Amino acid sequence: MRADCGSCFALCCVALPFAPSAGFAVGKDAGQPCGNLREDFRCGIHSRLRQEGFSGCTVFECFGAGQKVSQVTFGGRHWREDPRTARRMFEVFPVMRQLHEFLWYLSEALELPPARPLRRELRRALEEVGRLTRAGAGELAELDVPEVRRGVDELLLCTSELVRAAAPGHHGSRRNHRRADLMGARLKGADLRGADLRGAYLIAADLRGADLIGADLRDADLRGADLTGSIFLTQPQADAARGDARTALPRRLDRPAHWRSAARGGD
Structure with a gap:
């Protein structure tokens, strides 16, 4: 696949x-x-x-x-x-x-x-x-x-x-999080299916247990975010976001190459 x-x-x-x-x-x-x-x-x-x-x-x-x-x-x-x-x-x-x-x-x-x-x-x-x-x-x-x-x-x-x-700290969510400041947010257990997260600041956010199916992550800032336990996250979604060496991804996904180049460039 x-x-x-x-x-x-x-x-x-x-x-x-x-x-x-x-x-x-x-x-x-x-x-x-x-x-x-x-x-x-x-x-x-x-x-x-x-x-x-x-x-x-x-x-x-x-x-x-x-x-x-x-x-x-x-x-x-x-x-x-x-x-x-x-x-x-x-x-x-x-x-x-x-x-x-x-x-x-x-x-x-x-x-x-x-x-x-x-x-x-x-x-x-x-x-x-x-x-x-x-x-x-x-x-x-x-x-x-x-x-x-x-x-x-x-x-x-x-x-x-x-x-x-089964995830502690279950949260509901609004569908529109475009450009929202969610830095450090505890989103463990959040339902983000179909949510618009384009351009959102998710730096160091805890996204373990979050359902990200269909979420728009274009330009979402995932630097330092923990997505290891998120579900239904795809490679295209990760590729469309911005991350760095501290961003933790599920084992099924590869770390996007442009994340490494951005880190070297000081982004």
């Missing part, structure tokens, strides 16, 4: 649209290759994405969907080699990306001790979503993703309630 770009045909650089914004210096339509994409499916500015105005690319994670579509669904046939498959491949990739994100959340839920009463249901859901990812291109393109999401969301909500109930 991690991207292996070497086994993918740069689907995120072609299938998905993006508009000129703080994260993208230019825009493009879905199905149109990015202007920085090389013939070998590698990014021509990969080492300079942030400097060139493409920070949005650095925080994208397909959860392994790219290589699944490239190597399994389409058996290694790429969109340049067989243009007839290109449109269907580009339709399937966003569907597969959502399914793989479900797999990420479900597999994490299975590892959480408080969710033990739900393990049978979680395992069954994990197996079913896994089966869907191995379906043919036609079935995937026609899949009712919202229906699949509803079932997964119900299980994740129950998991969240069990985990937060």
Whole structure:
């Protein structure tokens, strides 16, 4: 459930649209290759994405969907080699990306001790979503993703309630924390599902036991924050935030490279 770009045909650089914004210096339509994409499916500015105005690319994670579509669904046939498959491949990739994100959340839920009463249901859901990812291109393109999401969301909500109930100092939360000063806040057990934390100051905040599913962490300041016991935190969320060497992350996540460079630069 991690991207292996070497086994993918740069689907995120072609299938998905993006508009000129703080994260993208230019825009493009879905199905149109990015202007920085090389013939070998590698990014021509990969080492300079942030400097060139493409920070949005650095925080994208397909959860392994790219290589699944490239190597399994389409058996290694790429969109340049067989243009007839290109449109269907580009339709399937966003569907597969959502399914793989479900797999990420479900597999994490299975590892959480408080969710033990739900393990049978979680395992069954994990197996079913896994089966869907191995379906043919036609079935995937026609899949009712919202229906699949509803079932997964119900299980994740129950998991969240069990985990937060087991965490000391349970707190409720408002959904809008944009640019809020939460430095040193004791958010252990907080329900932050869907919360807007963009630009919030979370320096040294205690986020253990916080449910961060869908939380907007773009530019959130996590320097010194403890997220080791937070649940449903993804790599893209961490990549979109600002942190430093003192920021504690769950073991499932990698420390973003730009956190280290920011620390060296004295940010």
